[in-house]
Amino acid sequence: MAARSEIESAPTTNPTTVDRKSERELVVTRTVNGPARLVFEAWSKPELFKQWWVPKSFGLSLLSCEQDVRVGGQYRLVFRHGASEPMAFFGRYLEVVPHSRLSWTNEEGGDGGPITTVTFEEIAGKTRLVLHELYASKQALDAAVASGEKSCIGETFAQLDELLVTLGASA
C-alpha cells in the first residue's frame, strides 16, 4: 500500500519514443503536460529554451543561446564540455507557425545537415510533440549513428557475441 501511494504522488512522466521511420528519418514523440501556447513559448524564448534544452545530466554547460524565431531568422547555441573547446550549433528557421509548428536547419556540420521539424498538437490541455529529423541521405543518418558508436566498439562485439549465442541456441 505504501508503494502504491508513492507511485501516485510521483510526478507523471510521459513516455518518449524514438523510431527510425525511414532510411533518412528519425521521429521522436512526447506529450508535455501543458497547452501548446506555453510549450511553444518555452521553445521560442531563449531565456526559457536554455532552461531545458541542455539538462544538467548531459554534463554540458550552455555558454550562450541566441534565437531569432521567424522565417529566415538564425539561432546559435554555444556549449562547453568540461575543459574542452566550446562547440557551436547553429542554423536558421525555415517555418514558424506560432503554437503549432517549427522547422530549422542544422548547419554546424556544413551544408546538407539534417532538417528538424517539430509539431505541437494540443489535446485536452496537453501537447503532443512530434519531432522529425530528416537527413540528406541514408548515408548521412548511418554516419550519425556510427559516430555515436565510436566510443563503444568493444560493447558492439560483446553484443554481437550475445546475439550469436541466442540465435545459435534457438537454431
Add this chain to the structure above:
Amino acid sequence: MVKFEQAGLDASFAALSDATRRGVLEQLGRSDASITDLAEKFQMTLAGMMKHVGVLEQAGLVTTEKVGRVRNCKLGARTLEEEAAWLDRHRQLWASRFDALDEVVEQLKRKEKNNGRKK
C-alpha cells in the same frame, strides 16, 4: 519500442539463419580474414564462401574490400544491436530534455495562474 526498417531486419535474420554464416561472423569478430582464409577454415569452395559473404554484406553485417587480388572481410560498421543501442541512447537524451521542458512548462502554468488571480 524501437522499430527497425523491416527490410533490414529480414535481411539480417536471413543472414543469421545459416550456421556457416554465423561461424563466419564469429571468426571475423576475432580477426579480419580474406575470402580464401574463410573458405579454407570452413572447408568450402571459394565460390561457396563468396556467396555466404555476399549475403552477410547485403545485410550490413560484413564489409569487404579488395586489396590487390585478395578480398578482405571484416565485421560491418553497423549491426542491428548497435543501432538499437544508439536509438536507445538517443531516446534517453530526448527523454531527459523533455523532462526538463515539462518543468519549464509547469513554471509557466503556475505563473499564468498567479497572474490570473491578481486580475
